[in-house]
Amino acid sequence: MADSREIEGLLERMGGELRELMRRRGREDAAxxxxxxxxxxxxxxxxPLLELEAPLGTLDISFYRDDFTRIGMNPQVxxxxxxxxxxxxxxxxxDDVLHTGRTIRAALNELxxxxxxxxxxxxxxxxxxGRELPIEADVVGLQMPLAADEHVKLSGPEPLTLEVQKTA
Known part of the structure; x- marks a missing residue:
C-alpha cells in the first residue's frame, strides 16, 4: 500500500503543514x-522536523480505552x-490512524x-x-475511504509501511 519512501514524503508534508499551522496560531512553543x-x-x-524545544512525550492509553472489558488486558502496557x-x-x-475517534478520546482523557x-x-x-465520535484531525498525511471489513496497519518502526488488510 505505502512503502517507507512514500511515508517519509507524507511526513515531510505533514511537518511543513504543522510548522505553518503552529506559526499561524502563535504556538511555536508547542510540545x-x-x-x-x-x-x-x-x-x-x-x-525533529518541527525543531520543538520540549522533549517528545508519549502516552499509553491502555487503561483509558472504552473497550477495555471487551478486549481484556493489553499485554504491552x-x-x-x-x-x-x-x-x-x-x-x-x-497518532498513526484516525478511525473511530475512540483512541483520541482516550488520549485526551489521559492528557x-x-x-x-x-x-x-x-x-x-x-x-x-468509520468515525464514531466527532473528532477531526488538523493535519492528515493520507485519507483512506475503507470498507467496514478493512483496516489499515502501520508497521515499523524501521521501516515504516502501511498495509490495508481485510478483517477475518
Missing part, C-alpha cells in the same frame, strides 16, 4: 505527544512519559489527567472512514 505505538513512531519523525508541564501548554497530539493544556492540535498519518 509533541505520540500515542503508543504507531503514533510514537510518527511523532519521532515529526518532532507502557508508562506514559510527559517530560514537560501540560498546564497551559500547546500540545500536538500524534487532562496531567493538567489543562492551552490547546491540542491533532496530527495523524492516516484518516480513514
Amino acid at each position: 509533541m505527544v505520540g500515542i503508543h505505538t504507531g503514533g510514537v513512531w510518527i511523532a519521532e519523525r515529526l518532532h 507502557r508508562p506514559s512519559e510527559l517530560p514537560f508541564t501540560v498546564d497551559e501548554r500547546h500540545i500536538i497530539l500524534v 487532562f489527567d496531567y493538567g489543562r493544556p492551552a490547546s491540542i492540535t491533532l496530527a495523524v498519518l492516516v484518516e480513514r472512514s
